Amino acid sequence: MKDTVLNILxxxxxxxxxxxxxxxxxxxTGLLDSMGTVQLLLELESxxxxxxxxxxxxxxxxxxxxxxxxxxxxxxxxx
Amino acid sequence: MINMQPYENPEYFLWLSLALLPIIIxxxxxxxxxxxxxxxxxxxxxxxxxxxxxxxxxxxxxYVAFEMCLMFAYFKYRQKRNDTWVFVxxxxxxxxxxxxxxxxxxxxxxxxxxxxxLGISYLTFKIVGIIMETRDGMIKSLDFLKVLHFILFFxxxxxxxxxxxxxxxxDYDTVPSVEKYVNMLGKSVHYIFLGFLYKFILAYxxxxxxxxxxxxxxxxxxxxxxxxxxxxxxxxxxxFFDFAGYSLFAVGTSYAMxxxxxxxxxxxxxxxxxxxxxxxxxxxxxxxFRDYIYMRLVFFLMKKKLVKNKVNLxxxxxxxxxxxxxxxxxxxxxxxVYGLFxxxxxxxxxxxxxxxxxxxxxxxxxxxxxxxAIFLTFNLVCFSFLIFSGFLNTLFFMKH
Numbered sequence: 001m002k003d004t005v006l007n008i009l010x011x012x013x014x015x016x017x018x019x020x021x022x023x024x025x026x027x028x029t030g031l032l033d034s035m036g037t038v039q040l041l042l043e044l045e046s047x048x049x050x051x052x053x054x055x056x057x058x059x060x061x062x063x064x065x066x067x068x069x070x071x072x073x074x075x076x077x078x079x
Numbered sequence: 080m081i082n083m084q085p086y087e088n089p090e091y092f093l094w095l096s097l098a099l100l101p102i103i104i105x106x107x108x109x110x111x112x113x114x115x116x117x118x119x120x121x122x123x124x125x126x127x128x129x130x131x132x133x134x135x136x137x138x139x140x141x142y143v144a145f146e147m148c149l150m151f152a153y154f155k156y157r158q159k160r161n162d163t164w165v166f167v168x169x170x171x172x173x174x175x176x177x178x179x180x181x182x183x184x185x186x187x188x189x190x191x192x193x194x195x196x197l198g199i200s201y202l203t204f205k206i207v208g209i210i211m212e213t214r215d216g217m218i219k220s221l222d223f224l225k226v227l228h229f230i231l232f233f234x235x236x237x238x239x240x241x242x243x244x245x246x247x248x249x250d251y252d253t254v255p256s257v258e259k260y261v262n263m264l265g266k267s268v269h270y271i272f273l274g275f276l277y278k279f280i281l282a283y284x285x286x287x288x289x290x291x292x293x294x295x296x297x298x299x300x301x302x303x304x305x306x307x308x309x310x311x312x313x314x315x316x317x318x319f320f321d322f323a324g325y326s327l328f329a330v331g332t333s334y335a336m337x338x339x340x341x342x343x344x345x346x347x348x349x350x351x352x353x354x355x356x357x358x359x360x361x362x363x364x365x366x367x368f369r370d371y372i373y374m375r376l377v378f379f380l381m382k383k384k385l386v387k388n389k390v391n392l393x394x395x396x397x398x399x400x401x402x403x404x405x406x407x408x409x410x411x412x413x414x415x416v417y418g419l420f421x422x423x424x425x426x427x428x429x430x431x432x433x434x435x436x437x438x439x440x441x442x443x444x445x446x447x448x449x450x451x452a453i454f455l456t457f458n459l460v461c462f463s464f465l466i467f468s469g470f471l472n473t474l475f476f477m478k479h
Contacts, residue, residue, distance in 0.1 A: 014436070030432070033354075034369055035393045038377045053215035054374050 001048065001076065005069050008043045012036045022066045027059060040068075050075040080130040083123075084197075085237045086278070086328040092271075098122070099335050106260050106337050116336070123233040127197065135196035142176055142199065146206050147226065149173055150213075154221045157213050166214045173210055177203040185410045198236045200407065204367050205230050209244050211371055218244060225251065232340075234332035238325060240343045240363040250338045263334045270331030278324025286317035298474065307474070311465040318464055319347065322361070347460070351452045352432075353424040356460055364404075373400045393429065398422045408467070417467040424459060 009018040013031040017024055026032040032040070041052050050072055062068055083091050098119045105112045128136030153169040177199055183192035209226070212218045229247045255263060293313050297306035326343035333340035341363050350356035357365045373396045379385075386392040398419075405418025435442055465471065 034374050035377060035389065035396070038374055038381060039389075041378065042381055053217065054370065054378055055212040055215035055217040057370075057374075 001073060002069050004047055005044070005072055006065060008040065008047060009065055009068070012039055012043070018065045022069075023064045025063050026065070027063050037062075044072060048072055048076065081126060082130040082132060083126040085123075085127065085234075086274075086325060095123075095332065099332070102336055103264065106254065107257060107264075109254055109257055111254050111337065117228070120228070120231065120233045124231060124236065127233075127236070132197075134193065138194050138196040138199075142194070142196065142202070143227070143230070145176070146173060146202070146230070147223075150206060150209055150226065151221060151223070153210055154213050154218070157216075161214070166210075169210050170207060173207050174203055181407065181410060198238065201236070201239045201241055202230050204239075204241045204364075205244065208241075208367070208371060211375070212244065222248075232333075232338070234336070235329045235340055238322070238329075240326055240329060240341050241367050242340055242363070246341075247338065255337050260337060263337065263339070267331045267334035270327045270334065274324045274327030274331060276324075277320040277327060282317055282321035282324055285313050286321060289313045290317055294470070297470075301474070307465075307470075310468075310470060311461050314468045314470065315461040315464045318468075319344075348457050349453055350456045350460070351449065352456055353421065353428045353459065354432075356456055357421075357425070360460075368400050368404055372403060373397070376400075390429075390433075394426050397425050401425075411469065411472070413466050413469050413472055417463055420463050420466060424463075 006019055009026075009032075010016060013026070013036070015031060017029075017031065018026070024031070037057060038054075041054065041057065044050050044052055052071075052075065062071060083094070085091070101112065101115055102119070105115075125136075128139055149169060149172055153165070156165060176194055180192045180195040180199055183195075184190060209218060209221075213221070225248055226244070228251065229242070229244055232242070232247070235242065290310075290313050293306055293309045297304060297310045300306050323344045330340050330342060343361055343363055345359040345362065347356055347360040350359050376399055377392060377396045380392055380395070386395060401418040401422035402415070403418075404421075405415040408414035408417070
């Protein structure tokens with residue numbers, strides 16, 4: 001799961017930085033923007049099977065690779 | 080009869096602090112006196128909409144009754160089914176009163192609609208938020224009194240900041256620990272006093288002392304002049320300090336009541352580009368537009384694969400967002416041009432950011448380029464505010 005999420009992030013940000021630093025702030029560094037976020041939600045839906053609506057997305061809870069992985073793991077466990 | 084508009088003068092703050100005192104004492108003791116809180120909220124709402132504002136008061140009651148029925152009907156429906164067309168109709172009905180209020184002046188020679196009242200926009204934003212999150216299944220319970228408290232929360236009723244239902248209720252349902260509340264109370268006092276500086280000193284100086292002078296000079300000179308440039312900067316400063324001052328009062332008052340209403344401004348004039356600016360200027364409004372319009376539109380178009388190219392998709396989102404924001408400010412050419420101006424600025428900003436990403440090693444980045452970026456953004460923003468002010472309309476298209 002972790003690798004899937006990280007690969008999606010590498011794809012979206014076009015940078016390996018997300019793999020090197022799992023606590024990098026994706027929004028402050030400009031790696032991810034609103035557009036990238038929507039892509040992320042759609043990719044997570046198709047690759048990991050988690051259905052995260054836009055309302056679920058609270059920036060402060062999704063702003064680092066580690067937090068996103070934790071979120072996705074929590075959501076898969078709920079299924 | 081006494082009428083008190085929010086934060087209008089020192090007297091208001093006197094009454095406000097007296098009314099808040101029991102709430103503050105309660106929270107310091109770790110208790111929320113909800114009945115007293117409700118009475119205070121009701122009293123302050125009453126004082127906004129009584130006496131000569133009586134008609135607005137009636138409009139507010141009618142509006143709230145209509146929107147409450149709508150929200151609860153949709154919530155009830157959503158527990159059983161989830162058709163897109165029902166959701167679309169619910170949103171259209173929710174914004175219908177606001178649309179009428181915005182369109183009426185165009186057809187009635189500038190006269191205000193009878194169903195309008197102070198704060199209708201901000202109430203509508205909160206309500207549409209509730210409907211959208213109900214649709215997404217994120218709002219799992221809707222409590223009648225809590226929804227009323229949320230949409231009619233008196234410190235933010237007139238002009239925001241725009242809070243979110245789930246966030247507000249989390250604060251409202253809990254009592255902050257005494258340690259945390261003491262901290263919040265400190266912030267509350269700090270915000271309110273900073274608000275005094277912004278609103279009653281700086282905004283007064285820029286808006287009531289300087290602005291009439293430069294306005295008269297620019298009009299007397301006519302056309303494009305240095306006075307017009309002066310007007311642009313003076314107006315921008317007035318706009319910021321007036322609204323940021325008001326927002327500080329609203330956030331400060333909320334904090335004293337144990338509610339962490341989100342901040343509206345974060346040093347917008349040091350933004351390094353237009354995108355950064357919208358993350359710092361009237362934040363609760365821009366985040367509302369980002370989350371409820373831009374992201375949802377892009378999500379929908381991407382999922383249905385209606386627009387393939389990512390850049391076109393983002394640009395379409397920006398244009399939609401800022402056009403709606405322009406129309407929301409009012410149906411006049413200068414508000415709509417203001418929206419288009421910002422849409423274009425963000426689209427160009429994105430082109431630049433993509434270019435920079437590709438040629439990172441070749442583009443210098445140092446103190447000078449950073450200062451230049453801030454300078455450029457500041458001037459672009461001030462120019463957009465000149466459009467927004469409507470002064471160009473007065474200057475070029477009206478007899479004076």
